Amino acid sequence: MHRLVRSNRQGSRRGKLLLLKLLLVCALIATVAFGAFLYYLHQSDLPLAYSDRNSQLLSREGEAIAVFSSTDRSRSKVTLDHISPYLIQATLAVEDRQFYDHFGFDFKGMARAILVNLREMNKVQGASTLSQQLARNLYLSHERTWSRKIKEAMYTAQLEMKLEKDQILQMYLNEIYYGHGAYGIEAAAQMYFGKTAEQLSLAESAMLAGVPKGPTYYSPFNQMKNAKDRQRLVLNAMVETGHITEQQAEQAYDEILHFKSQKLRTIGDKAPYFRDYVRNVVINELGFDEGLLEHGGLNIYTTLDMEAQEAAELAVTNELKESPELEAALISIDPRSGHIKALVGGVNYKRSQYNHVFATARQPGSTFKPIMYLSALSSRKMTSASKFTSQPTLFHYDNNRKTYSPKNFGDKYLGEIDMRQAIAASDNIYAVNTILTVGADQVIELGRRMGISSPMSAVPSLALGTSPVSPFEMATAFGVISNQGKQVKPIAVLKITDDEGRVLYEAPSSAPEQVVEPAAAYVLTHLLESVFEAGGTGNRVSADIKRPVAGKTGTTSTDAWMVGFTPELSTAVWVGYDKGKMLGTAESRKAAPIFAKYTEKALEKVPPKIFPIPDGVVSVYLDPATGKLATEDCPDKKLEVFIEGTEPTEACDEHGHQEPEPVPVENKPETRSWWSDLKRWWMD
Template sequence: MQAMQRLVRSSRRGSHRRRFLIFKCFLACGVTMLIASGALIFYLYQADLPLAYSDRHSQLLSRQGEAIAVFSSSDRSRSNVALNHISPYLIQATLAVEDRHFYDHFGFDLKGMARAVLVNLKEMNKVQGASTLTQQLARNLYLSHERTWSRKLKEAMYTAQLEMKLGKDEILQMYLNEIYYGHGAYGIEAAAQMYFGKSAEQLSLAESAMLAGVPKGPTYYSPFNQMKNAKDRQRLILNAMVETGNITELQAEKAYEEILQFQSPKLRTTGDQAPYFRDYVRNVIINELGFDESLLENGGLKIYTTLDMETQKAAELAVASELKDSPELEAALISIDPRSGHIKALVGGVNYVRSQYNHVFATTRQPGSTFKPIMYLSALSSRKMTSASKFSSQPTLFHYDNNRKTYSPKNFGDKYLGEIDMRQAIAASDNIYAVNTILTVGADQVIELGRKMGITSPLNAVPSLALGTSPVSPFEMATAFGVISNQGKQVKPVAVLKITDDEDRILYEAPSAAPEQVVEPAAAYVLTHLLESVFEAGGTGNRVSADIKRPVAGKTGTTSTDAWLVGFTPELSTAVWVGYDKGKMLGTAESRKAAPIFAKYTEKALEKVPPKIFPIPDGVVSVYLDPATGKLATEDCPSKKLEVFIEGTEPTETCDAHGDKEPEPLPVEEKTQSRSWWSDLKRWWMD
């Protein structure tokens, strides 16, 4: 019995010792943690916060590496305002939707974090976040948008520092002056002025609830871009304000039903170069490459582009010089290197301050006769027609759709030329010949080729398609004509070559251009040879031929509201459009503005590039024809012209209308008088 009692007492003493040892361990760990926490808190309190991340602006760089624009500028889009000069409704709306317990926590909402974890686990997806305003401020001020554990740790440290060094009102004021509200507006004062033309202090309940919803997704919830999304989020915020007791249900309902008076986004006055190109690149980066808009605005990115500033300045100068005396007339110019797809120049309008609408991508303009080359290329490549094919240019009533419909086009000025071939039809822009061509080839085949060449706008399979009645954009036309210039190869246009972050790490690099052979090189060259006649005697572009000192091919086009010239050299494919935004009719002088813009731009842009003839591919043959008969010319033919064909499609019958001798085809070596110095050079090269 005594032995048993001694054993029990010994066991109790051992248990007490173990508990004491465990207590000592916990105490030591607790003291260590307290010391470490104290040291960390002391360090964070003493340490300086880094330079605000938002002070670093993303830059747009030219092909030569020259900075030409920024995507953020505090001079134009940021205006700090004191908390007591911000509408109480805006403050309440922001806290209700972003951080209801802002004044109760120390920078981290532990209950909110736990709740978010449970919700996300239940949904097996990240459907709810728990970032406080302080955390968001720390992220926007000091951190990039990379998703790593190190960034999360830094965010926590900066959050704690902000809470230590600043009062709650100071943090809230800084947040409202820092947060991005879309369209280049940082801070609530800039946003209030941009969206509603008033100060942040004057914002109503409805306006406050609308603006408080934008920072969640500046593009997705912008009332300028997505009104339905913006209104849905406004309702959510008003309901949140009801839940927090800031407003009544009746106030919420009235605010939601209120029709808000928005104003257009304020004009940017940063003095950026190539503003239309900058806006286009912004759209590409956000909507095509998937970059976050706030990262683009203040992430310190470098965007390397294809824009050549000398070429761009040549384009801007050409447009300005021709339209300086036409205050309402608008213009667009897009120029692409067909060999690489690089966009070298882009002018979306005459005056960016007056109108930010980028006419280069306007798909409401009829291209007129500039569409005809696409149709003629289809005719040549299908072998259904050649450059010697003839139709009678005279008033004609065409029947189509199994003779159920008719179409009666006219030539400009009711001018008809009689029996003509394809070269004459292109030079004179003959509509009767064009409609005969599309009925011979088939509209569906023309549309199919147009798609391959880069036309994405809807095209109607009707005879009038031959005359360019289906609207397309200048961008599409420059892309399509680039195929002709590039020996039938299509290279997709590209504007952004590379994007790096503020530490020069590559975030995006454009893939190598992959040319697609859309049509055979021989067909593209034959059409190019025909399009050169537009700038020669009798051609619709002849009046500017003296201004162009190099081989050039192209096509003019004129409708009642639109004037075009789309043309190319071996180095550039360029589309020029001139017209009015309101659909006003063009006068005679205004309809002739596109050609001189094209000529001035082309010469200036290529002034340092030696003139080059268009390279002649294999599969092209040249023969002399008798213009009257279209047959192979002989020595007895009183006139003759050199014409090119896809090998195997050239005429084989010799002209027998002149002379008594057995007709012998005229050898190609015998030349007739050249139309221009580069025609001599070209024919010498062909021979």
């Protein structure tokens, strides 16, 4: 028995000894392999720098139309002794405090970042060293893969092996992106402050040292509050590292900095306002790094139709060429897909880079009325035959505690009118009667679902478009009407690839949302077509559009609008002055011709189409005087459309002496334009 126990113990010791030897052999092999790998890295050359590759914007046809990198990009290299010590200290304090103590990787920092991220259940802290950042910027794309991480580690090790620390720091400060086309601290100092990197003060250094973390988010040109918050963080970091005192930090933070005027880009690209919009989408909505967009060689595939874009730019330029200070905006969207086909943010990009398509301080005037009328129709509270008297009226609201007395343009009042007449003549009295019948809250709720995100006040004047909105919102909302009540969110970017064709982003398919029933949208469309017919506010440009079109004009003292649509395009046009200058009579009539000329040119290769008629729509002939079903005895008859179940059922008994019989729809008592006749034939 004792002999068996001793044998087991000896066997156990031999097993442990064998395992130990095996571990030592594995460790020796790993050490030799690691040493060989380090020797290989030391002997291998670093790849060519992975920078200065322009990202480009492509149209829907794949045509390259613009680049995102500045054509006047600035890059000037300087040595460390020509860079302000404050800037060097600030950069090290906020980016890599252990730079001179590690060999490219800060393992303590990595562990600390992992603990913080685990505690916060989010990636709130990173631990990349300056060497890692330099390797990433110089030699790698920005794809997020394990292979890229491995390459980054290899190149970081090579940089540390081949270069002195000061050389790495100098390369970093000459390579890092500071926003607005400035690469390196010398270019940044010149661009932001008009001085050399050597002349930067403590306050200026702390400001610039904070920018590379987010060149857009922390740019003092774009986001001063964010930039000042970041400057405070950098100064506190310098206090913690002992480079400055708390008093110096406070003085630097309170110092008023004098920035140089932002240098404009050289204007050579097509569709510059669209390019700037896409830049904002890619960085702020899709989360791409601005440095990657500037020089990462990306291909941004967009929805822009260059023929439509050129038509838009030509229409704006030709109509406003004799009005040097007048501004304009045009946004055109395919309502079926949400694709932005054309975007003009202003008359002259060199003069003003402000994109008026997204300006939300403009009252839409009467162009807002269709949203209200759609609410009235879809709620069944009104129909196209509903009548109000157009006359000077004092309205009472808010439980009779408040009053409102709108006027019609030119003090023209039409007496008793129906919805079609009210829309065509843009009658304000009818509109206010409508919003008081429907309820402003219901109108606002529908506006939200149609794409209006700007604040809207629940007051009677909302009916007249007194709540400011942007042209982008108006084109989106009218697209719902055109698309049979379905909304497809506007989209500009379809796909993003890197320079090797790898897909970094692809737009998800967006299912249309049924905002209102198709029948209600069609009835309103039918009513809005009358705007371009005799007596309508858009009739003067109807000869320029040789296809079915619907829309609404709108005019305030400072803003002129035309928002309209065909089955293929929903387009908003705004004209006005940046400084709120009053519009003259001629200037207030500029929006409609721009809309008409653009629409016809953009669709010149597309055969005219009538608006599709959905189920749930009925058409009847009415007697205009009574609003009842027309009979053979009625001297005047007009065809009107209704949501099924809301049409009048009582026949007109004002004419003749026999039992009235409604005129069947097959009879066509009046002659209209060719496409109106075609539309009626289709309905019949």
